[in-house]
Amino acid sequence: TKTTDKGTMDLSREMGDKDNATIYTETTEVRPGLTKYSQTATREVDGKKTMATTEGMKAKILGDRGTLYKEEGFARDGDVTRRDNRAGMGLKIGDKGLADFTYQRLQDQSTDTDTMTQAAKLALQYYDFNKIKAFNEFEWRVEDKAEDLHQFFSSGNLELKLNPSWTLIGRYEWSFTDNVTTNVQSAAFSEIQTGFAYRPVDNDKFNALAEYKFLSDAVGGSFFNISLSSPHHINPFDLPSPREDEKPADVLR
Numbered sequence: 001t002k003t004t005d006k007g008t009m010d011l012s013r014e015m016g017d018k019d020n021a022t023i024y025t026e027t028t029e030v031r032p033g034l035t036k037y038s039q040t041a042t043r044e045v046d047g048k049k050t051m052a053t054t055e056g057m058k059a060k061i062l063g064d065r066g067t068l069y070k071e072e073g074f075a076r077d078g079d080v081t082r083r084d085n086r087a088g089m090g091l092k093i094g095d096k097g098l099a100d101f102t103y104q105r106l107q108d109q110s111t112d113t114d115t116m117t118q119a120a121k122l123a124l125q126y127y128d129f130n131k132i133k134a135f136n137e138f139e140w141r142v143e144d145k146a147e148d149l150h151q152f153f154s155s156g157n158l159e160l161k162l163n164p165s166w167t168l169i170g171r172y173e174w175s176f177t178d179n180v181t182t183n184v185q186s187a188a189f190s191e192i193q194t195g196f197a198y199r200p201v202d203n204d205k206f207n208a209l210a211e212y213k214f215l216s217d218a219v220g221g222s223f224f225n226i227s228l229s230s231p232h233h234i235n236p237f238d239l240p241s242p243r244e245d246e247k248p249a250d251v252l253r
Contacts, residue, residue: 100122
C-alpha cells in the first residue's frame with residue numbers, strides 16, 4: 001500500500017505446516033536521497049513464538065555512486081534477546097568496481113550469559129563482462145565470551161576469460177582464531193582451489209572442469225602434517241581410535 005507520495009507499507013502473512021509468520025514493513029522517503037525503513041516480524045514455529053524488529057536509514061552520497069546506511073535490530077527468542085547494530089558504506093568504483101564496508105555490534109543476553117561480538121568487514125568486487133570477475137572479502141571479528149576470541153577471515157573468487165571457451169578459475173579461504181584469554185592460536189584454516197573450465201561457445205555438447213584443491217586445517221594452536229606421502233592434499237582428522245593390536249601409524253594408513 002502506498003501511504004503517501006513518499007511512503008509505502010507492506011503487510012504479509014506466511015503460513016506453513018509447522019510455522020507461520022507475520023511481517024510488517026514500512027518505508028518513508030524523508031527527503032530526496034534519504035530513506036527510513038522499519039520492519040517487525042513475528043514468527044511461530046512448533047508453538048514457539050519469536051519476535052524481531054529492525055529500524056534503519058539509507059542515504060545516497062556522491063550522487064548515486066555511494067550509500068551510507070545504519071541499522072538497529074532487536075530480537076527475542078524465549079529468554080534470549082539479541083541486539084544487532086550495524087553501519088556501513090557502499091561505493092561504486094568506476095564503472096566496474098564495488099566496495100562495501102560494514103561494522104557490526106552483536107549482543108546476546110539471557111539469564112545465564114551475556115556475550116558481545118564486534119565485526120568489521122570489507123568486500124571488494126570487480127566485474128568486466130566476458131573478461132574478468134573478481135571478489136574479495138576481509139573480516140575481523142572479536143568475540144567477548146567466557147574466553148575472548150579474535151578471528152580473521154578472508155575469502156576470494158576469480159574468473160578470468162582466456163578466450164571465449166576457456167576460463168581460469170581460482171578460489172581461496174583463509175582464517176585463524178586467537179584465544180586472547182589463554183594466549184594460544186586455537187584454530188587455523190586455509191583452502192586454495194585453482195583450475196580451468198571449458199565451455200565451448202559454438203556447441204553445448206561437452207563441458208569440462210578441472211580443479212586442484214589444497215586444504216590445511218589445524219586446532220589447538222599447531223599445524224599437524226600427517227600426510228604419509230605429501231605435505232599437501234586433504235588430510236583426514238576423523239580417524240578411529242587404535243585397537244589394542246594396532247599402532248597409530250596403521251590406523252593412519
